[in-house]
Amino acid sequence: xxxxxxxxxxxxxxxxxxxxxxxxxxxxxxxxxxxxxxxxxxxxxxxxxxxxxxxxxxxxxxxxxxxxxxxxxxxxxxxxxxxxxxxxxxxxxxxxxxxxxxxxxxxxxxxxxxxxxxxxxxxxxxxxxxxxxxxxxxxxxxxxxxxxxxxxxxxxxxxxxxxxxxxxxxxxxxxxxxxxxxxxxxxxxxxxxxxxxxxxxxxxxxxxxxxxxxxxxxxxxxxxxxxxxxxxxxxxxxxxxxxxxxxxxxxxxxxxxxxxxxxxxxxxxxxxxxxxxxxxxxxxxxxxxxxxxxxxxxxxxxxxxxxxxxxxxxxxxxxxxxxxxxxxxxxxxxxxxxxxxxxxxxxxxxxxxxxxxxxxxxxxxxxxxxxxxxxxxxxxxxxxxxxxxxxxxxxxxxxxxxxxxxxxx
Numbered sequence: 423x424x425x426x427x428x429x430x431x432x433x434x435x436x437x438x439x440x441x442x443x444x445x446x447x448x449x450x451x452x453x454x455x456x457x458x459x460x461x462x463x464x465x466x467x468x469x470x471x472x473x474x475x476x477x478x479x480x481x482x483x484x485x486x487x488x489x490x491x492x493x494x495x496x497x498x499x500x501x502x503x504x505x506x507x508x509x510x511x512x513x514x515x516x517x518x519x520x521x522x523x524x525x526x527x528x529x530x531x532x533x534x535x536x537x538x539x540x541x542x543x544x545x546x547x548x549x550x551x552x553x554x555x556x557x558x559x560x561x562x563x564x565x566x567x568x569x570x571x572x573x574x575x576x577x578x579x580x581x582x583x584x585x586x587x588x589x590x591x592x593x594x595x596x597x598x599x600x601x602x603x604x605x606x607x608x609x610x611x612x613x614x615x616x617x618x619x620x621x622x623x624x625x626x627x628x629x630x631x632x633x634x635x636x637x638x639x640x641x642x643x644x645x646x647x648x649x650x651x652x653x654x655x656x657x658x659x660x661x662x663x664x665x666x667x668x669x670x671x672x673x674x675x676x677x678x679x680x681x682x683x684x685x686x687x688x689x690x691x692x693x694x695x696x697x698x699x700x701x702x703x704x705x706x707x708x709x710x711x712x713x714x715x716x717x718x719x720x721x722x723x724x725x726x727x728x729x730x731x732x733x734x735x736x737x738x739x740x741x742x743x744x745x746x747x748x749x750x751x752x753x754x755x756x757x758x759x760x761x762x763x764x765x766x767x768x769x770x771x772x773x774x775x776x777x778x779x780x781x782x783x784x785x786x787x788x789x790x791x792x793x794x795x796x797x798x799x800x801x802x803x804x805x806x807x808x809x810x811x812x813x814x815x816x817x818x819x820x821x822x823x824x825x826x827x828x829x830x831x
Contacts, residue, residue, distance in 0.1 A: 634764075635801060
């Protein structure tokens, strides 16, 4: 039995080991600083950005940047691939890897520089004798080193573990969910009827999102040269095409103006209010960014022109649809429909609690925006893990090449 599921056990142990290393790295302080893991309000964009990327922005540690640089570069490269598919196809696996590493290093340097300015208040008393520039340089170099180590750990898990690279943010998400509940302890948890409502809503939310996230839309395809036993050929894509990418990237956009102003030592209250979720305009901007990114990432994940081109080159076609431009238009319409509806779902999930909280003046309601956002990402990651486990669990049950028939012959 153990031998049969050897790959599953090995990958599972690898992921657990890498998660332990990641968690341990978040507890290693940067030389010359003291750690402080307290957050200023669970509902802030900065805190949600940190949780969504597995970072610890409030305290200077080796892994403070989290998965931010790695995730951002991965998303940007996906967009570039979407914009220039022919040039991207000409790159070798090694070239793409080098671009990933170099881009992660550049972005980590920028983010480390910004974060180093923000953690000056955590300088340890014993480090006051060290020059400010030297301490700043040590902080930046340590943060960059941590970011590159995280990139390597995430890549290792993508190859040898379960759940892909983004499973590294799971500990942070679970911690964030716990803090979100603790922040609402007096308002919700202490009242039995409110707690029961929260449990019911959470169960329904998990059930609905899990069902939608695993649901697929199929385009029936006729494959030329395949025998009749393969009549069920199809192209499949998820109903929630964009996944969690809009939510992860939207928080970067929301926090960027404040970071830039902090770096340049300037302040514009109008701009800050437009990206502050304590204001109606900030909530609307947040929802709009999520919606627009949802549509964009849907076409990054599913490229109609590439699918139409691939079908035409292999002489396959979608049933009742002419190859070429007609196929491209047909796929584009289907993808656009699910992109518009799926992106709206995610935007509603995160903005409705914020609007209710702003309207009632109760921060507890606003906190549930982050609660459901983190729950959404957690469900998506666990669905990826489930798919990996299912594949490893059942892979030996498939008889793809008719082994039984060959034995009889």
